[in-house]
Amino acid sequence: MTITRAACVGGGVIGAGWVARLALNGIDVSIFDPDPEAKRKVGEVMKGARRAYRRMATNGLPREGRITYAKSIAEAVEGADLIQESVPERLDLKHKVLAEIDAHAQRDAIIGSSTSGIKPTDMQSAMKRPQRLVVAHPFNPVYLLPLVEIVGGEKTKKKHVERARELYASIGMKPVVIRKEIEAFVGDRLLEAMWREALWLIKDGICTVEELDDIMRYSFGLRWAQMGMFQVYRIAGGEAGMRHFMAQFGPCLSWPWTKLMDVPEFNDELVDLIATQSDAQSGQWSIRELEKIRDDNLVAMMEALARGDGGKGWGAGELHKDYVKQLGKAAKGSKAARKRKAESPANTLEPKSGKG
Ligand SMILES: NC(=O)c1ccc[n+]([C@@H]2O[C@H](COP(=O)([O-])OP(=O)(O)OC[C@H]3O[C@@H](n4cnc5c(N)ncnc54)[C@H](O)[C@@H]3O)[C@@H](O)[C@H]2O)c1
Known part of the structure; x- marks a missing residue:
C-alpha cells in the first residue's frame, strides 16, 4: 500500500520533517500553515533533509515530490490519502483543526496526529468520521528517525490502524502499534x-x-x-x-x-x-549547524548498524538497509517514467514542469 498524495497541516519542526520524508520518497505534499514564515522554515528543513538523503541514499533517490502551499486546510487536504496534523500541542486547537480536516478530507483518507501525548479518544470528539484518526507520533528529525508510534482511540477502526501501519511503513518507517492508549504513549x-x-x-x-x-x-x-x-x-x-x-x-x-x-x-x-x-x-553552534552534525551522526550510526550482525543489519540498521534499497528502486522507477514521458510525442512540444 502506498501514499499517492499527502497533506501536512502545520509545517513547524515536526510538520516540516514529515514534508521532507514524504517529498524525498517522491510523494506530492500540500502544506497548510498560517505562519507567513512557514515556506522559509520548511525550505530550511528541506535543505538539511536533501543533504542527509543524498548522503545515505547510495542507490539513488526517486524524483522529489512536489511541495505546494495551500491557502486553507480544505485546499491542502483535497485528494490526499494521508493527512498529517502537526499543529501546536493544545487540545482546543487540535479539536478545531481536526474537525476542519475531517470535514474536507476524502472518505478513506488516514488522518495521523503528531501529538506527543494527547490521547486519540480526546481528539476524536469534534470529528464526524473519527474512525480514521490515529496518533502517529514521530521523533525529530522525522526524515531520519524511523520510529512512529501508532495509537488508535475508542472510535478508531482496527482496519484504519492497520492501513496507517502500512502507509507509514511504505515511507521507510518503523510503525509500532501501541496496545492501549495512555497519555504520552511509550x-x-x-x-x-x-x-x-x-x-x-x-x-x-x-x-x-x-x-x-x-x-x-x-x-x-x-x-x-x-x-x-x-x-x-x-x-x-x-x-x-x-x-x-x-x-x-x-x-x-x-x-x-x-x-x-x-x-x-x-x-x-x-x-x-x-x-x-x-x-x-x-x-x-547555530541550531542549523547542530542539525547538520546530528544528521551526519545519525546517518553514520544507521550505516554502521546496517553492517551489524555479520552484514545482515541490526535494529534500526536492518531497516535502514531496506530503506536505501527501496529508495534506489523508486529512483529507477522515476528515471523510467521520465524517459517514457520524454519519448512520448505529446510531451516533446511542452517544457517539462519543475518540481518544488
Ligand atoms: N518538537 C518535537 O520534538 C516533537 C516530537 C514529536 C511530536 N511533536 C508534536 O508535533 C506537534 C507540532 O510540534 P512542533 O514541535 O512541530 O511545533 P512548532 O511550534 O514547531 O510547529 C507548529 C506549527 O503549526 C502551525 N500552526 C499553528 N496553528 C495552525 C493551524 N490552525 N493550522 C495549521 N498550522 C498551524 C504553526 O504556525 C507552526 O508552524 C505537536 O503536537 C507536538 O507535540 C513534537
Whole structure:
C-alpha cells in the first residue's frame, strides 16, 4: 500500500520533517500553515533533509515530490490519502483543526496526529468520521528517525490502524502499534521520566547540563542506539541473564535513588540555570549547524548498524538497509517514467514542469 498524495497541516519542526520524508520518497505534499514564515522554515528543513538523503541514499533517490502551499486546510487536504496534523500541542486547537480536516478530507483518507501525548479518544470528539484518526507520533528529525508510534482511540477502526501501519511503513518507517492508549504513549513516557530526573540533578547542583549529556552520550546512549533497555540488561546479568539481573537490581528500585514522581518547580531560576549552562555547552553552534552534525551522526550510526550482525543489519540498521534499497528502486522507477514521458510525442512540444 502506498501514499499517492499527502497533506501536512502545520509545517513547524515536526510538520516540516514529515514534508521532507514524504517529498524525498517522491510523494506530492500540500502544506497548510498560517505562519507567513512557514515556506522559509520548511525550505530550511528541506535543505538539511536533501543533504542527509543524498548522503545515505547510495542507490539513488526517486524524483522529489512536489511541495505546494495551500491557502486553507480544505485546499491542502483535497485528494490526499494521508493527512498529517502537526499543529501546536493544545487540545482546543487540535479539536478545531481536526474537525476542519475531517470535514474536507476524502472518505478513506488516514488522518495521523503528531501529538506527543494527547490521547486519540480526546481528539476524536469534534470529528464526524473519527474512525480514521490515529496518533502517529514521530521523533525529530522525522526524515531520519524511523520510529512512529501508532495509537488508535475508542472510535478508531482496527482496519484504519492497520492501513496507517502500512502507509507509514511504505515511507521507510518503523510503525509500532501501541496496545492501549495512555497519555504520552511509550516513547515520551520514558523520555519524560529521564527529563524530570535530569532537571533535578541540575537544579540540585549534582552536575551541569554538559556533564549530564556526557554521562549519557559516552555510556548508555551508545548502548541504546543498538539494543534497547531489556536486551542490554539481559547481557548485564551475565551468563545467568535477565533473572539474575532482576534479582540483583530489583531491590534497588525501593531505595531512594530517584525523585521521579516529584516535579521541580519550573520557575525563572531553573529556566535561567538550564539555559545559561546550555549556552555555555552549545552556544558556539547555530541550531542549523547542530542539525547538520546530528544528521551526519545519525546517518553514520544507521550505516554502521546496517553492517551489524555479520552484514545482515541490526535494529534500526536492518531497516535502514531496506530503506536505501527501496529508495534506489523508486529512483529507477522515476528515471523510467521520465524517459517514457520524454519519448512520448505529446510531451516533446511542452517544457517539462519543475518540481518544488
Ligand atoms: N518538537 C518535537 O520534538 C516533537 C516530537 C514529536 C511530536 N511533536 C508534536 O508535533 C506537534 C507540532 O510540534 P512542533 O514541535 O512541530 O511545533 P512548532 O511550534 O514547531 O510547529 C507548529 C506549527 O503549526 C502551525 N500552526 C499553528 N496553528 C495552525 C493551524 N490552525 N493550522 C495549521 N498550522 C498551524 C504553526 O504556525 C507552526 O508552524 C505537536 O503536537 C507536538 O507535540 C513534537
